[in-house]
Amino acid sequence: MRKALAFSLLALFLGGCASDPADRDISGTWINQAAIDAAAKGGPLREALQGYGPNLEWDINTRAGQARYTNGFENVEGKLLGEEDGTWKVDFYGSSASELKRDGNQLSQAATENEPQQVFDRAQLQVPEGAPIGASFERALYAAYLGGTWNIASGPGQGATVQFQPDGQVSGLPGADRYALCLAGDCASMSGGNDNIWLQQNGQGNTWIFARNGKTLEIFQTVNAALADEMPSFTPGNRQWVLEKQ
Template identity: 75%
Template structure:
């Protein structure tokens, strides 16, 4: 009887210690919207996945400095982090409503409010190099999941070549390009309407292109500007430049 009592007491202490473990409530560090990445990795339209599970793509939280900021594809607002209350941290952004953050197991939960839906974030598995700008961890994970692997040019310039899009934004095997960047949000998105767009460049000079992803197929089209010279550019798909098949 005494042994059973001691065992139950130790179990209660152990469970109590887990429940009060600060690490289980810690929101510090970098968090990325892995849910949006997983949705995009299925091989459909990129911006549809980002809009469905965004709009925020990455959080960086510093509880010691009472600061938190996020990346939504084009902005990096910074807010003041208030003290924790019952496992919830409030982030006050000047001139806007408060955002609530808290842990949900191994994930970071952004609580739904009047402006944004509930969103979930996870730790980056392959962190960006130290000193990289906010958003680099999300882009690195997205590029790997959405563009990673080997692609074969089945139609267009360089037909038959193997193309590889790297997580760091480098591309090999695609004629006329050594760097790429996917449009996530902001001006590039508004200028391309409802189409996905990608920036391709070589030697520091580049241009926007329209692309369409359908499973293992990736089509890249010339971006035709339909606006006048004194108007904001508005791009629409032109002739197809490449058809790539994922190997």
């Protein structure tokens, strides 16, 4: 009798664990790992982001009732209305709403009329305190897409070793100490269907167009086809560098 009672209590305890509210809590930072994995295969960056986007990162605080996301261009803040049967609803101040649901270490964003279903993973890389939303996705993307060691096969500094760091620092590339990949927004519109990267040194820099094909990264000068009073329209100019991943 005592054994039967013990097993009953154990089953009740385990059942309570299975429905633990902590398992449904969605607080924290979630990044679009699927888009990062697609980009890491070594193809066009924007193609990967558009194929698995548009949203790149969620930052959620259930206690404060706050939820926000970024698509690389806009940072959108909403109000977390609460959880029902494991689904959390986010209201964006009357303009729209999103539904989020946690499945283990993944967060699922339900499809809407304007956006497809998306899946996010918990961010693993640490970012500095106070970093803007999107920083976790950006660091993970930079590490996956440009991480490792590159060799300058052609162009200024030929033969040198180049390393792109997750925090936006770059070493070994002549004339540059920092970089930023264009993810969305005006920088994407200005370069048409081309991927582009911002390279700077001592705070001064320019936009460059690049093409990634497996372990080869080509970087081109930009030609602005727009008039002086128009939004810039960048097209590839002369090829500046060819980098090969080691």
